Structure formats: structure tokens, C-alpha cells
Amino acid sequence: MMLLSMLALLMVTPPAETEHFATGTGFVIVWRSHALAGATHAGVERAFIMVHGAGRNAEDYFRWALASATVAGQLSKTVVIAPHFKSRSAGDPVEFGELEWSGSGWVSGEHAVSGKATSYDVIDQVLEVLNSQEHFPDLKEVVVAGHSAGGQLVQRYAAVNRMEPRMHVPVRYVAANPSSYLYLNDLRMQLGAACGTDGRCTGKFVKYWDAANCTTYNRYRYGLEARTGYAAASSNEYILEQYPRRNVTYIVGALDTRTDDSTLDRSCRAIAEGANRKERGLIYYSYIKTQFNATHTLEIAPGCGHSAVCVFAGPAGVKAVFGGTD
Template sequence: MRIPLLLAVLLLPATVRAQARPCTTPTTPCERWITYGGGPARSMVYATYPLTARNTAITRALIMVHGAGRNADHYFETSTAAGFLAGALENTIIIAPHFIAGTDKAQANEVMWPERGENWRSGGMSPTNPAISSFDFLDEIVRTLADKKTFPNLRRIVVAGHSAGGQVATRYEMTNKVHGTPGVSISYVVANPSSYAWPAAVRPLASGDADPENAAGAKEALGPEGEKVHASFTFGPFDAAKAPNFNRWPSGLENRTGYAAGMSDAQLVKQLVERPTTYLLGQVDVLPLGGFDSSPNAMAQGPTRRARGEAFYKYVTETLGAKHQAIIVPECGHNDRCIFTTNVVFPVIFPQ
């Protein structure tokens, strides 16, 4: 006797059915909740699979952090599109956390984050739950993914973000307290942020590739191997008269508050250097568009997003000895969908 296909599926154990098809639309069925401690405080994420049902098919995870618009729905669509193109949806759980702030409408017990000042981009503390920081949210996601009772075969976690989400990714990389979680390896993908937390009180000098005229013209034709990362940067002391707070957190390591407050400068620099990181820089992300940070603190890091990323990459690799990598993503400006759905990027967001 042949059993109809639908009935056969319904007869499968719940854990098998749960992992059969990924949820890929940023709607209620894909909403999941991260609870802090014993609750009731919680935060919402979109995720392609449940966070509490045992799933043996999952071998890796991509955590994709949204930009300044806090549009987690859009970033979930971008990252699931990348997963589809890379053929990674069946064995990857994709998670897009939602940092709600400002006038965003909170659901019951949902944690809010500060919109300005020491905000969600840099591990700021919640105004509604003062013991919880925005980076604690990411820590809880990592712990959930590392639970072998739920995801016994998950071995790789990638924390990625674009624009303001790229700021989250780079600062979380150097500060987080869960990087050594047993059973998983964590890497970080930093795409087109407007600023970085510089590990020393130096900045790129306004010459070479940090010269505003040169940086704005970074539009060379792609060669057979793509465009290379520009490297004509020199570094020196910054004139604090132009920006007195240029080296304060989150632009530098001074006067840290929130999640990052309890660690020494030496520990943060050590973590920055040791943790595997890839910088994704749009080839033509050289215009002051898309919420470009033109504050004095940010302008001290370079004239464009691309130049700021190239300079930071050169400093941490050549001066500090980090083994990081940087990729110029061809023909992309300040656009997350262009960045993350380009073939050259798939190996770093969906590592083997």
C-alpha cells in the first residue's frame, strides 16, 4: 500500500519536518524570540529555522545585522537571497536580529536600545533593561546556536553586518565574550561601515589614498582578478583641535561604556588582532550617501567609507599583525544586496 506524500510528511517526526524547508519571508512565521536569562526580557529575530527544535541538518549559521534603518526584514531578505544563490539554505540557519530603538513599536517585554549616543551600534545598555546591552543580544544568539541539544552538527557561526550593521560587526568582533564558545568557530564579516573603533590614537594622514580627491576617484576598471585593496596610507597623530573626541569610544578605545567598559585596551587590541575577520568594501562606495557619517570623529578616519576600511585594514594587518582579509566587491556602492549577493562574497558568509 502506497502512502500519499502529504500523509507521509505528516507522519515524520516533528524534528525532521521542522528542518525540511527553511522559512524565508520576514513575516510572523519566521519570527523567533531570544530570551535573556529567565526572562521576561526578550528580543526578536527573523530566522530560517526554529531556535528550539532539534535540527541535525544545520552545520553553520549566518547572523546578519541590519543598518541604521533597523530594517531587519530587508536584511533577512538579503541574506536568504544570498543563501539561495550560494546553495546554502538547507544546511545554514540565517538569523536577522532586530534592534528596536527610538519610535519603533515594542512588543510585550521586548528590549529597547538607545538610538543616539552610546547606542546599539557599540554595545550600549538598554534604557528599558539597564543590565542588558545590545551586544548581550548577540551573545545570547551565539549561545543559542552553540547548544548541541538543538544544533548538534553546527560548527561555524558568521557575524556579519552592513553599514551601521558593519559597525556592530567590527566592534562586536573586538569586544565579545563568547568568541571561545566550545564546539563552534566564529568569524566576522564587516561591510561598508562609516566608522571603526581605532585601536590607537593615530589616524590616516590626508595623503595618498586618504587624500579626498584620490579617494573619491576610486573607480578603476576591474582587472582579471578584480580590483585590489588600496594601500597608499600613512598614519600619524591626529590634531585633536579638529575633533576633541576623535579617540573616544566608539571611534577609539578611550572612555568606553556599556558592554566594552570592563576590558583593558590591551585585551581589546589582542582580540581585534586574533579573531578572524573579513572586510567587504564596495568598489564605488566613495560618495556621501546612505547615512554617511560626516562628523569630525568619522572624517578623522578618512574621506570615504572605502578609504576608511582600507586604511583600518592596512593598520591592523601591517602594524598590528592581524591575519584579516579585505575584499573590494566589484561594482558595488553602499548597497547591502549588491555586497552580499556577489559570488566572491559567498565563501566568507557561508564558509565550509
Template sequence: MFSKPASQLAFAALWIALAATHAAQAAADASASRQNAPVAPVAHVADQRLSVRADGGGTLPLYADRNIDAAARDVTHVFIIVHGTLRNADNYFDVGGQMLAASGASAKENMIVAPQFPTTRDLRTFAIRDNTLAWSEGGWKAGAPARRPSPVSSFAALDALLEHFDDRRLYPALSMVTVIGHSAGAQVVQRYAVAGRAEATLTRDGIRVRYVVANPSSYLYFDDQRPVASGAFTTVDTQACPRALEWKYGMADAPAYVATQDSTSLATRYATRDVVYLLGTDDVDPHTHFIDRSCAAMAQGPYRLARGLAYFDYLKQRYPAGLNQRVVEVPGVGHDARRMLTSECSVAALFDRTMPSACPTRSSD
């Protein structure tokens, strides 16, 4: 393993302190309970609908900068942006527009799409009684089946969204789809990058797929190894932390969408997928922005930046060859989707431009 820079060494003392006292664990448990508490219903339900046919079917709300069912012959790149815990897809759609503006890229050739994963409470609030899909508060984040009108996994809904763009009658020039998530949305995108089925179809038809994982609370590990403050990895104590190996932190007890696939094949395939981890260097507060402080999450590190850096070290050790992924650190940015995605570091990663020297980057090399 390469030597640790100051940014990684700095979190070691905090990590030790967090693990050292019973009071810290009690605070973690209380924070975890607050994280799982219901959040307010959404302010808006998206105005477009995508038909999802899997598992009984339904429709997925989404925002897009044009009618998704109309021909868009000039579009070469579609950006799909997944919202966070608040399910505020409208805000993330706006962030996508700001990202595109910051890049200076053509709005004619680049399309912004923001799917929304509403809860049953959201639909009751707006008296929506049609076949719009709705999940539980935490279910959509983990690929669980919808609560209504049929048990469609949120991952199957993402499959349908990606496959929608694999229609040369509507998108004849499309060459790339980038799936972006920030915070809870990044949790979705990282797990979907492991288990998602649509990429094979798009790749076959000449469309590249990239996954951008920005500041998630936790990651999916493939075995029982977890980081410790020294920078090494050790076997997690499942007696003290029984959920550490369970989905969505590990592969055990995964939802049906994942469990019906071979876990070894998923892990091997994940290393080959094009994944960029965007990490804000100031996302170091262990008590903010719905951060997951459960025992299983704390086993991955004390805060989001630490967890992301440790996870990439884990992947490099697990896959010494053939890892098609990289980390881009965004200096001076904390847990802020707009600042993350409009930064020069993110724009360079998203649009395949030369990375500025101010943006620390780690690759599998």
C-alpha cells in the same frame, strides 16, 4: 606599506579638498547632525524572541528561517545578519535568503537569522509593553545598555544569540557561525568582533566564529594614529577633533560592556579573530546613506571605501605578524546590502570558496 593602486590614489585629492576649507567642515557638521536625527519607526517588529539573561534580562526580537528553539539537526552553519540604521531586520532577513540562494548552498544545512535592535520609539509605535529590549537611536550601534526593560548591552544580546547556538541538543552538527553586518550593522559587528565574549565559549565547543564587516561608516582604532591622504598615518589632532579617540572611534569612554575588559588584551585578541572586510568599490559617495561625517569619522577618510582600505593598512602596520583578517573588494557595487552579499566575491568569502579573479583581495601576508 605596499604601493597604492589607482582606486586608493583617486581619493587623495578629494580628501585634501574636504579638509582644506571651512565650508567643507561646516557641511560635514550639518551632515553629522542629520545623521543623528531620529529615523522613522520600523515597519515591523520581528516575530521570534530570544531570551537574554544578562544584566536583568529581556527578550531580543529576531527573524529566522525556522523556529530557533526547535531541534535543527542538519544545520552546520548559522548566518547572523545585523541590520542597518533603519533597523529593518525583515529586509536584511530577506537579503540573507537571497545570499543563500545565490550561493546554491543547502537551505537544510545553512540557517539565516536576523536579530532586531528596536528603539523605545519602535515599541511605543506597536504598543509593545512586555520585556522586549529597546535601545536609543544610536545606543544599539555602540554596545550601549538598553533603555528598557533593563540595561542589557546590545553586545550582551549578541552574546546570548551566539551562545544559543552552542546547544548540542538543538544544533548537534553546527560547526560555524558567521556574524554579518552591513553599514550601521557593520559598525556593530566590527566593535563586537573586538569586545564580544561569546566566541570563546563556541570555540571551546568546536564551533568557529567569523565576522563579516561590510561598508561601515567608521572603525574602532586602538591608538591615536589616523590615516592621511598620502597613505601614511599620523597622530590625530585631538584639540581640533576631541572625539577621535572616544568610543566608538577609539577606546576611551567605552560602554560598561567594553570598559570592564582590559583594552590591551582586546586589541591583541582582535588581530587573531577571523574578520573579513567586504568593501564595495563604488561606495565612494561622501554624502549619502547615513554616512558618518563627524570629525572623528572624517579623520578615518572621506568615504567608506577609503576608510576601509585605510583601516586594513593600519591593522597591517600595527600587527605585522599574526593578523587573521582580509579585505575583499566587490567591484561595481556601492552602498547596497543585497548586491554586496549576493555578489560572487561575497559568496566566495562567506562559504570558503575559491575567490574569483575579478575580486581584489588583500590579506595579512
């Protein structure tokens, strides 16, 4: 399967097209396989929105998503969309009128440096376009997916967004290898305990053992306290009611266990969630299932470390996004 995935990636020659997607008082550039403005796309049954990681390499993520659709045999029925959240402070060239974010503010739904839109508003407006039965008359579902920092965006967006209830088709969320998660209360796994892929753990969720030395561990974007940006407008009650019921899949790379990765969040707030990405993912999956009776699912990406192409062009990603292959 992995060999087929890699071959598909090499063989995909998609239209390298971008679109200036207007939102709020500016625009973002999106890579897309089908025009989002003014066109009708009969036969498109699934939308696959792929959010890039901290490297903000949206074009690469667009092509990896196309590879995933090719492996699944669903490319002709899928519109692939990859928004580009730029940051001038991180070295991105920014056009006049283009929205940009300060540092990693786009990950947690903060407002753009200039303009009223947040990064989560951008996802909302992409969903709004897809919700048009005139332009996408055969659409059956929308999948919002992301890897690493993009996985963080997807997980938090799934928890706080207010757009899903307005959609006429189901929305699913796939969060792969995020460095941290949004917790819904102040509980964390006991020190020294671990969780398995079956959701069973060697310890319990308790008041955080090091809270006195990490007083911000439960603030947004790690917890619900002191929420900012888009998330500030969603009440605790709404989040606690909606998120456990939403269709969320977590993907954890079987080899994503490094603690010396420069992109791994090593703040005390993230350490409260586990030592590495794999551990954090397994713990969070158990947490959301046992504490909130969530119907969420977990996929393990075999042979994958912290690699978006390995995850999404491999069996775990294809299954999570497309339900597997025939």
C-alpha cells in the same frame, strides 16, 4: 553572478517567521529560518547571523541573507538569524517587554533603554543557543555579519566580545561598508594619503593631524578611550590580544564613495578615518594589518555602492560568508 543573485532573491520564499528571543530582563524579535528555542536541527552546519543597518529593517536583511545562502547552494545547511534592534525614538513600534535602544546605541553595544542587556549581550546569547550541541549537533561554524550600521556593530563586537572563547565551533565576522571603525590606538592615516586594495598606502599612520580640533577622535566608538556599555568590561589588553587574531573579513563596495550620503558619519571622529566608506575601509584594512599583524581579509564588492543586497547576494558577500560557490 550578480544576475543569478538577483534571480535567487526573487525566487526565495522562506518561512516568514519571527521569535521572541528572551535576553536579560526583556526580549528582542529575531527573524530566523529555524526555531531557536527547544528544537534540534540535525544537518545544520553553518549559522549566519545578519545584522541590519540604520534603517532597522531586519526582515529585509533576513531575506537578503537567505538569498545569499541560496546563491551559495547552502540554504538547506544554514540557519539564518536576523535580530531586530528597535528604537522607539526612531519610530519603531515596541511591544510590552521588548528591548529598545536610544538612537544608535545598539551599534556600539550600549544598554537598552529599559533592561540590563546590551545589544552585544543579545549577540552573545544567540551564540550561546547555537553553542548547544544538543540543539545544533552538526554545527561547524558561526558567521556574524552586518552592513553599514550593522557592519559597525559586527566590527566592534568582533573586537570586544568575550563569548568567542566559549564557543566549540569557530566564529567568523564579516563587516560590510561600515561608516566608521574601532581603532586600537591613537594613530590615523596622514592627511591626503590613500590606501589601495593591496594594503599599500601613499602615507603613514601617525598621530592624528587635527587632534587639537577633534579632541574626542579616539574615544569609543572610534577608539578605545572612555569605553561604554558592553565594551567597558573588556580590557585594553584583551582587545589588543584578541582582535587581530580573530577571523574578520571587511567588505568594501567598489562604488561606496559618496560623501553626501545622509547616513554617512561626517563627525570629525569619522573624518579622521577617511572621507568616505570605501576610503575608510581600505585605510583600516591597511592599519590593522601593518600596525597589529592581523590576519584579517578584505573583499571588494564589484559594482556595489552602499547596498546590502548588492554586497551579500553578490560574489563578494557569498565568498565572505560561504567561501564561494562550487
